[in-house]
Amino acid sequence: MTEVKADKIVDARGAQCPGPLVELIRALKEVPVGAIVEVWTQEPRTKEDAKAWCQRSGHEFIGVFPAEGYERVLVRKAK
Amino acid sequence: MAKAKVVVLGGGVGGTFVANKLAKHTDKIEVTVVDATGVHHYQPGLLYVPFGWEQPERLRHDERKLLHPAVQLVRSPVELIDVDKRQLKFLHDGTLPYDYLVIATGSCPVPDEIPGLADGGYHFYTEPSALRLREALHNFKGGRIIVGIGGFPYKCPPAPIEFTLLLDDWLRQRKLRDKTEIVFVTPLPQVFSIPTVVPLIDELFSRKGIKVETFFNTESVDPEKRKVISLEGTELDYDLLVLIPPHRGSPVIDASGIGDKGGWVPTDKFTLQVKGHERLFAIGDATDLPVSKSGAAAHFEAPIVVHNLLQLIEGKEPAAHYDGSVMCFVEAGDGKATVLRFNYERPPQPPKPSVLWRWMKATMNRFYPMAIPRGIALDVMFATLQGKFAPSSPFCGSELMEKMRQSDLRDA
Numbered sequence: 001m002t003e004v005k006a007d008k009i010v011d012a013r014g015a016q017c018p019g020p021l022v023e024l025i026r027a028l029k030e031v032p033v034g035a036i037v038e039v040w041t042q043e044p045r046t047k048e049d050a051k052a053w054c055q056r057s058g059h060e061f062i063g064v065f066p067a068e069g070y071e072r073v074l075v076r077k078a079k
Numbered sequence: 080m081a082k083a084k085v086v087v088l089g090g091g092v093g094g095t096f097v098a099n100k101l102a103k104h105t106d107k108i109e110v111t112v113v114d115a116t117g118v119h120h121y122q123p124g125l126l127y128v129p130f131g132w133e134q135p136e137r138l139r140h141d142e143r144k145l146l147h148p149a150v151q152l153v154r155s156p157v158e159l160i161d162v163d164k165r166q167l168k169f170l171h172d173g174t175l176p177y178d179y180l181v182i183a184t185g186s187c188p189v190p191d192e193i194p195g196l197a198d199g200g201y202h203f204y205t206e207p208s209a210l211r212l213r214e215a216l217h218n219f220k221g222g223r224i225i226v227g228i229g230g231f232p233y234k235c236p237p238a239p240i241e242f243t244l245l246l247d248d249w250l251r252q253r254k255l256r257d258k259t260e261i262v263f264v265t266p267l268p269q270v271f272s273i274p275t276v277v278p279l280i281d282e283l284f285s286r287k288g289i290k291v292e293t294f295f296n297t298e299s300v301d302p303e304k305r306k307v308i309s310l311e312g313t314e315l316d317y318d319l320l321v322l323i324p325p326h327r328g329s330p331v332i333d334a335s336g337i338g339d340k341g342g343w344v345p346t347d348k349f350t351l352q353v354k355g356h357e358r359l360f361a362i363g364d365a366t367d368l369p370v371s372k373s374g375a376a377a378h379f380e381a382p383i384v385v386h387n388l389l390q391l392i393e394g395k396e397p398a399a400h401y402d403g404s405v406m407c408f409v410e411a412g413d414g415k416a417t418v419l420r421f422n423y424e425r426p427p428q429p430p431k432p433s434v435l436w437r438w439m440k441a442t443m444n445r446f447y448p449m450a451i452p453r454g455i456a457l458d459v460m461f462a463t464l465q466g467k468f469a470p471s472s473p474f475c476g477s478e479l480m481e482k483m484r485q486s487d488l489r490d491a
Contacts, residue, residue, distance in 0.1 A: 016369045017274075018267050022231045025266070025296055025310065049268050056294045057311040 004062060004074055006038035007031055013042050013070050020046040020073070021053065028059065028077050035077050036062065042070045050075060083108045083392050086167065086177035088157060088331075090114030090142040091122075093363035093377030093384075094183030095451055100385040102147035107392065110150045113167060113175065117142045117154035120206065121447055123374065126238055126410070128209035129216050130249045135206045140448050160335040162356055179358045179388055182344055184329035186234050186364035186372055192325050193229050199302030200320040203242065204234070215319060216249075221258030222318030225307060228265050229297045230325030232341070234364055234372035236272055237409045237419065239263075239323050240280055244412035246321075247287045261288070262315065264295040264307070264322075275426040276419065283411060283432075297322060326372065328365055343367035348423070349400040351384050357391070360384045369423070370403050379404040408440035416440045 010027045012020035020041035027037045039046070047064040050073050054061035062074035085101055085108050087094045094112055101110045119140040127133035143152050153175065159168040160180065167175045188204045190197040201212040226243045243263050250256040263270065263284065269277045270284065270291050284291060296310040300320065307322070308314050328342025337353065338344055345354040346366040353359035362384050363377030370376045380401050387397030403423030408416050411432035418436050421427040430436070 014369070018231065018272050019369070021268075022266065029310065045274075052268050053294055053311075 004036065006074060007035040008037045010037065010039045012046075013040050015041070015043070017043050017045050017049070019043070021049045024050055024073065024075060025053070028075065031077055033077050033079060037075050037077070039073045039075075040067070040070050041073060047071060047073055083178045084176060085110050085179045085181070085388065086175060087112045087181040087183055088160070088167065089183035089185055089329075089363075089365070090117070090119055090145075090152070091183055091185050091363065091377070092374035092451070093365075093381060094181065095119065095142065095145050096378060096381040097181050097183065097362060097384050098150045099145075099147045099451070100381060101388070102149040104389060105149045108389075111153060111175070111177075112142070112146060112150055113153045113155065113157060114142055115154070115156040117152060119145055121444070122204070123235070124444055125203050125206065125209045126241055126245070128206075129201075129203050129212040129242075130245060131213060131217070135210065138206070145448065145451055157331050158334060160331065160337065162335070162337060162359065165358070179392065180360070181384060181388070182332070182353065182359060182361040182365050183363055183377070184331055184365045186232075186326040186328055187330075188233070188324040189327050190229075190324040192327075193297050193300060193322075195300035195302055196229060196297070196322060196324060199300035199305070199307075200229075200322045202321060202323050204238075204323065212321065219255070219259075219319055221255055223260045223262060223316060224319045224321065225262045225264055225315055225317040226321045227263050227292075227295065227297075227323070228267075229322040230266065232372055233323045233326050235407075236371050236373075237276075237407065239321075240271060241410035242321065243289060244283060244287070245410055247289060248412050248414075260290070262290045262292055262317075264292045264297070264309075264315070266294065266296040268293050273419075273421070273426055276429055279411075279417065279429050279432075287412065326364075332365065339367055341367075348403070350387050350397040351380055351401055352387065352397060360388060368403075371405050371407070373405060373407060375407045376405045379406070408436055408443065410437070410440065 008027050008031050010023045012023045020039050020043050024039040051061045059078045060076040065072040087098045090112050098110050098112045119142045121138045124133050124138040156170040157167045158170040165177055201215055203209040203212050228239055250259050270280045271277050294311055298308050298310045300307050305317050306314050328338050332338035332342045344361040344365050346361040348368050351360050353361050362380045364372040383399045383401040386399040390397050406420045408418050410416050415432035415434055416437040417429040417432045419427040
């Protein structure tokens with residue numbers, strides 16, 4: 001799974017909630033359908049919020065991958 | 080030795096408070112505030128204008144009268160901050176040199192970022208918009224009112240919640256509540272951005288029959304069909320839409336090339352120096368700090384900016400650190416309010432809403448023009464009024480905040 005390549009990376013490290021989720025949603029607006037957005041976050045809640053948001057909005061939650069001091073949250077724009 | 084020229088750009092809460100504190104050091108510095116209009120708006124009061132509970136003219140103050148006599152005031156819009164030449168370029172004509180600059184340019188709601196919002200929706204974040212909403216509200220006879228957050232960031236995060244709760248009160252007073260459905264929309268997974276505050280708001284909204292639509296990222300508004308459409312695919316009909324637009328930093332920040340993509344000034348979260356510009360400080364809404372965009376944050380930042388600026392002038396390292404302190408009173412409806420006190424590390428623990436906190440908020444609104452010119456820290460004023468804590472040092476804001484936060488924990 002770690003080889004999934006993002007089309008757009010958003011560095012939201014240091015941003016508090018809801019910053020990383022807001023940045024993720026903003027980035028998804030700007031990419032074409034099928035593109036993958038990766039957000040870097042240090043907020044533990046981002047992955048749960050992003051997962052719940054994807055369920056609600058119909059986008060694909062790909063997963064969360066640990067990195068050094070932060071997490072990479074990946075989402076594919078589905079529509 | 081020539082006095083250092085300190086220019087403060089912007090005459091809002093942060094700029095005015097900083098300038099008045101700096102005025103006590105005019106033996107070594109000259110202080111000038113540059114403001115586009117010279118009219119100081121007490122923005123928290125706009126919350127009450129749509130209900131007819133506050134008059135806009137009472138919220139406008141002559142900036143000259145708020146400033147210490149030793150502070151010079153230039154009323155002129157600025158086009159550009161030229162950081163290389165260390166000068167401000169005025170829109171109409173001329174320049175103003177500085178040795179040190181404090182950027183206090185605030186933030187602006189931008190309805191145009193959501194298609195249809197400017198025509199189809201209302202808000203209360205500026206005087207003209209609050210007056211438009213007042214008219215619409217007073218013509219309202221019942222139906223569905225959608226209130227909410229159109230996008231991030233926006234200033235004074237609790238204000239839409241407060242408006243919703245006051246709206247409930249107002250509709251009850253006018254015997255329209257039974258004919259009105261109130262729906263609160265938010266892009267977030269919960270009703271408010273700070274988790275520790277959510278249970279209180281959930282309880283208040285539930286008790287008052289206010290519905291909540293989470294994960295609602297407004298995509299567009301259709302003013303003809305009176306529909307608001309979310310990115311998630313939800314469409315809601317409305318009779319009246321009160322949606323707080325996302326905000327941007329001041330255009331002068333963009334024009335000067337010193338902001339990020341949102342027009343916010345990258346600022347050291349502790350020293351409040353502008354990153355990469357030693358002689359520049361930023362305060363309040365203008366910054367990219369991870370705290371609320373509010374006068375309360377600017378208020379707590381001001382002593383840090385002043386201290387560090389004076390240190391720098393004396394050739395020392397800026398040693399004072401802002402800890403992210405913010406304190407704000409929040410309307411809870413039914414004539415009550417609560418208080419949020421928090422910092423970078425510690426979230427707020429709002430006490431149960433009470434008439435005491437409502438009285439505190441009303442008192443602050445009333446005494447604001449008297450407190451700011453004298454550089455009276457509102458936290459100190461209220462702590463003293465409460466009789467709970469005696470201020471112990473000029474930098475006691477954070478110390479007091481922590482004591483009061485502990486008190487909130489006991490009262491929660």
